[in-house]
Structure formats: structure tokens, C-alpha cells
Amino acid sequence: MRLTQILLSKIGKYSKDFSNLPDRYINRAMEQVEWKNPKGIQYKANTVLKRRKFKMGMHRPWTAQFREDNAPGVSHDKIWVEPIRKWSFFRGDRVEVLVGKDKGKQGIVKQIFEERNWVTVEGLNCVLEKMGERKDFAGVYLQIEKPLLVTNQVALVDPSDLEATPFEWRFTEDGEEVRVSTRTGRIIPMPPSAEETIDYKTKSTYKEQPKDTRADDVVQITFEPQLKTFEMDIMDNMGIKEDRIPPKSYWY
């Protein structure tokens, strides 16, 4: 029970891929520590009272709305999520919507919420939400895509005939694992947008900024092994000479 709790409370890889944020930051932003043991060798380490179960919704875990939804004292009903062994829907995939108003229409996957088995399809399964209504202001309408369950509300589209298909993960002769449509046998390729993040469209087209170390400089190996510690090397470079001999000490 404990193991599944830990596994289910982690943020899915594809849910946080697009944001390009380090895991350390996400955990720190999500954390709600009620009480922690003080620092000191006399205290038991890692004794924390914190929230373990979070309500995963449409808001990302590092946002303010997520914090509001999971404020201390706020509890929610258990949300049942079918565990999927291998996540198969990536950003930029062409999918067909199987339920709702936009049944039968095809669109491109925009957002992934792995913890709830949701994907958002661009422009489909939308609702109009009114925001900012005040006495003198009528408010604006926003078209927001509602999420769809990956298991039974959305299907991958076969590129050969542009129809919804069930699919399987199979290995090619090169050893690469790919999605294959079981109806036609056509490989459903990985979309190029899967690599996209908020910082770049693809890694190779990223524009290097002034504070970035250039790729060529990072890959260069400039280390020359010497029989010196780091401090000794600095001393030699700076011309700092150490002539003092420490007196002999004894351990009994």
C-alpha cells in the first residue's frame, strides 16, 4: 500500500517534461511541511510532518492554484486512476476524440497529465469559462480545453488512412521500441513536438544565450591529472609557498 502511494503521488515524467523544471524545484514547490525536526546531531533525522496525498488536477504542481487546491486542511475524495504500464500519448500526436461534443474529430495533443491519465487536445472538447466579471464589466469568455482520458476517450490515429486505431508497442529490427497500429501494421512515429519544452522547440535549434556555456566548450576535456590536490594546484598557480612543518602529533 505504501509503495503504491509513493508511486502514485510522484509527478509523471511527461507531465513535467514540457516545463523543463528540475525535480528538486518541483518537490520543493509542492512540499507542505507542517513540522520538521530541528537541525542537530541530537535530533532524529528526516522526521517530518507533511502532506503525502495531493489532488492532481489541471493545475501544475508548482502553481499557486495547485497550492490552493491542496491547502492544509483541505481534503478530497479518493480519485481512482487506472495504472498504465507504458505511457503512449505524446505532445504533437494526432488523436481522435471518441466521446463528447467533438466525437469523431481529430486533433493534436497539447498537454499531458500523467497522474490522472489525461491529455488535452488542441481546440477540441472545449468549454467556455467566464472570467473577471465585475459590476461595470461583463467579463471575458475563455475557451478552455477539457481533459480526456487516455484509456477510453481518445485514440491514436493511423498515419496511413487517418482513422482511429488500437496500437501496440513493438520492437523494430534495429531494437527500437515503436508504436504500431494493430489494424494496418503501420508504425506510428514519435511526433517531433514530443521533444519540445517551454525553453526550446528542439535541442539543436536552441539559441545560446550570453550566460550559457557553449556546447563545444562543455564537451572539451581540459583535465590533466597531476599528483596535486585542487588546493595545491591553486597554491602553485598563485605562487603561495608553504614551508612550515607541523609538529608531530600522536594518537593514543
Add this chain to the structure above:
Amino acid sequence: MSCVNLFFKRGISTSCARYGKRNFRKFPLFNKRGSKIFKEQRKDPNYDLPHDKRGVRDIGYNDQDGKFVLIPEKVPEIIVPDLKDFPLKPYVSYRTPDVIQSEFTAQDLFNVVYAPKIAKDFQEEKLNDDGSPVEPSPEELMTSEEARIKAEQTGTDLFTQGC
């Protein structure tokens, strides 16, 4: 004979708490925390819990008069080289391919520093019968006494704790 009325009074003994330690578990009373009497008691050099330095290392000491004596060697000197035209920057570009470097072990260091000379000496037959070199390099000349002295001088990382 008049009867004696016995009044039973139950009181709370406060002497144990008064004489006992104040700084108990999960309620650390360091530096400016605690009452005036408690802080005065703590000034005694033989007090159980020493003054909490909060991780800062002293740069001197207080002599008998109470005056602070500075030790210049204890004052940290931060050496920062000039970073003009330095190619490495704080962030790394996303374009870099994954660099996989194996661990640099003591054996690798030995192979770089000592191994070529030993191999060369062996081929040119410049080794004595017991295996020691005829023309030793400065690294090979170092005795254990010299190594111990070097290990205790400035620049070593062997005996430093909690940096």
C-alpha cells in the same frame, strides 16, 4: 488531650526543574533565547551546553581580560581568479550532447604519474634487483615521512573535517 487536626497539603515541587537543565529535546534555547537568569548561568565556562556558533568558525579568542585577540591566519582569504574571457559560464546550453565520463580513480592517477616511468625503466633495464629505480623521479624519491608532512601542510584534503 486535644486532637490535632492534620491538614494535608499537596504541593508541586519546583526545585527539580529549577536546578535542572533548561535546554531539553526539541526546544533548543541557544544564544539570545531563554530567560535572563538562564543566560547568566550559561556564561559559566563549565556549563554543559556551549555557546552555539551557528556554524561560524572563530577568527580569534578572548584572553583573560576579556579582550578579543585576532589570529590573522584564521581569517579566511578567498582567492578568486580573474574570469575575463573565461569560456565556462554559469549555465549550460541545451545543445550539449550527454557526456558520459568514467570515474577518475587512484589507479588512473597512478597510471598517469608513475606507470610510464616504471615501464620505461623496465625496458631500459634501469631497475635494481629489488625493483627500485636507478634514477628515481621526484615522486619516487618521496619518503613516507615527507608524505606525512605534506599531508599535514596547507593544501591537503586528507584531514579536513566539516568544510
